[in-house]
Amino acid sequence: MRKKAQLSADFAAIAAVVLIIALFLVELYSQRMESARIMTVHLSAQRTAEDVARSINHAWLAGNGSVAHSQLPDSLPNGAGYNLTIRGRQVLVYYPAGDGIRIASAGTITSNISSANITIIPGSGGIQLNITNANNTIRVTW
Numbered sequence: 001m002r003k004k005a006q007l008s009a010d011f012a013a014i015a016a017v018v019l020i021i022a023l024f025l026v027e028l029y030s031q032r033m034e035s036a037r038i039m040t041v042h043l044s045a046q047r048t049a050e051d052v053a054r055s056i057n058h059a060w061l062a063g064n065g066s067v068a069h070s071q072l073p074d075s076l077p078n079g080a081g082y083n084l085t086i087r088g089r090q091v092l093v094y095y096p097a098g099d100g101i102r103i104a105s106a107g108t109i110t111s112n113i114s115s116a117n118i119t120i121i122p123g124s125g126g127i128q129l130n131i132t133n134a135n136n137t138i139r140v141t142w
Contacts, residue, residue, distance in 0.1 A: 038097060041078045045093040045104035048073060052084065052129065053091045053106035056140075059133045060110045070129040075122035086116040086140060113138040 055070040062068070076082055082095040089111045093104045114137065118127060132139045 037078065041076050041080075041095065041097060042102065042104060044073070044076050045082060045095045045102075046106070048082070048084065049091045049093045049104045049106040052086070052131075053108050055129065055131050056086075056091070056108045056110070056113060056138055059131045059138055060108070060112075060136075062133065064133055064135060066133045068131040070131065072118070072120055072127045072129065074124060074126040075120065079122055081119065081121045084116070084118045084120065086113055088113075110138065112136055114140060116140040118142060 052070045052072075055068040059066050059068040072084065076095055078096075080096045082093055085092045085094065089108050091106045091108065094101050095104070096102075118129075120127065127142045130141045132141070
């Protein structure tokens with residue numbers, strides 16, 4: 001009878017250790033998945049900023065009278081809206097990320113840009129920017 005009791009105690013101890021390891025691995029996996037989600041949102045915001053900056057650079061380099069377009073996404077991968085601001089030589093995308101507001105940015109080759117501040121609300125269908133070079137000043141309309 002003593003052997004059966006010993007086997008039950010050993011089994012319980014091994015099961016407890018395996019359960020602790022499993023819980024640790026699940027927590028580690030959750031943290032990694034959250035980091036991946038945060039990175040996906042940031043990369044999407046960064047790509048949006050770079051696409052707009054690329055369109056501005058294209059219109060600038062093509063010369064007076066040229067037009068370029070940039071389609072802004074409806075929302076970021078986390079379903080949140082964002083704010084796109086063009087100021088000086090910077091295209092800035094402000095987006096919510098867990099603990100606050102983060103910024104993704106991209107540079108342009110000119111600072112002759114009419115300032116723009118666009119707020120994207122999820123479900124709005126996105127916005128197409130029309131970027132025009134008028135007398136060597138970039139104008140952004142939507």
